[in-house]
Amino acid sequence: MNKRLTIAMPKGRIYEEAAELMKRAGYDLGADLEESRKLILEFPEQNIRVMMAKPMDVVTYVEYGAADLGIAGKDVLLEQDRDVYEVLDLKISPCYVAVAGVPDQPLSRIAPKIATKYPKVASDYFREQGEQIEIIPLNGSIELAPLIGLADRIVDIVSTGRTLKENGLVEYEKIADITSRLIVNPVSYRLKNEEIEHMVTNLSDVMEGIK
Template sequence: MITVALPKGRLAQEAARLFINSSLTTIDIIQETRKLIIEDESSNIRFLMVKPFDVPTYVEYGIADMGIVGKDVLLEQGKKVYELLDLGIGKCFIALAGPKGMKEELLNKSEKTIATKFPNITKEYFENVLGEDVQIIKLNGSVELAPILGLSDMIVDIVESGRTLRENGLEVYEKLYDVSARLIINRASLKLKNKIEVIVNHLERMVMQ
């Protein structure tokens, strides 16, 4: 049986719909997403519903043969998995953002403090792209509060529509990376399980339509 790690949350329904529309499963995963393990014996596929940041870990350690996860998570974690396919869903971008109208002032500060859920991405961008050393504060949620309350000068976060930023008096300063969901594969599984190639081909055809 092939085990697939799917992300809970905003990507769950889109990821599940890919498998349904690709005729890879006969189960309506969308209606079953409250379960943590969903087995489709007729298709010989088992789905694990896990936190998005945990998908690469399940795949890297072979608990799951493959998974669907955002490029932001892959950039942040650097796990040892194969990234085979851009699925074209969950599109957004990672941005540097801060208080509206203060872009030049804050970008020109000699000492900057950045709040983010992505400390590795933030460090890599400022050090390797901008050549700057910044203080990074790791937060797990509601990152937009940090500059509003004076915890940080700016934030690095995922942006979809930008509505949350606007409603909190913030704006995008720089677009760092485009993000979409990727299909990742465990290194050993790719070599040993022929059915994985079948699944990949089905998903690739769906994406190309």
């Protein structure tokens, strides 16, 4: 008998593209799920249970086995470095992580302040550059920090570049390209291998245009 799969889906901007991809792969999880306030949804005919999670929390649910699989941005995976298998690049929600700041401002020599909601990604990057930095942790509107002199640089997501442009900021370096990934709990991968491999194959077929 088919074993039931629990999937942690990211609420927010990734959701629609992720749900569309799942649908094309044969898993119709309901396009308007996000409208609902329900957090756990059952799809008995497909033997699937969906958990609606904050994008940053998807990896936690999958690492602890609360969900067998999940969809998470590579930015979250780089930041959290958790014990999950990254099995497929879904190539959705593309963007990148970059260093930005006010134009023509050299990085101050003594512990420049870097505002970010990606402290690990930022620290790893500047360590590789041989720079000692101070992290200013923020949760949103990161672009404010250099504008009001709270930080020398930001490390944040850039997609269209509109937020930087409208705030008169410039990009200094790209750190990493980002897309969403299918992640799997290592124990689930062994115990539900057939069901998980089936889903991975279906999603790969859609991405390769076979399905």
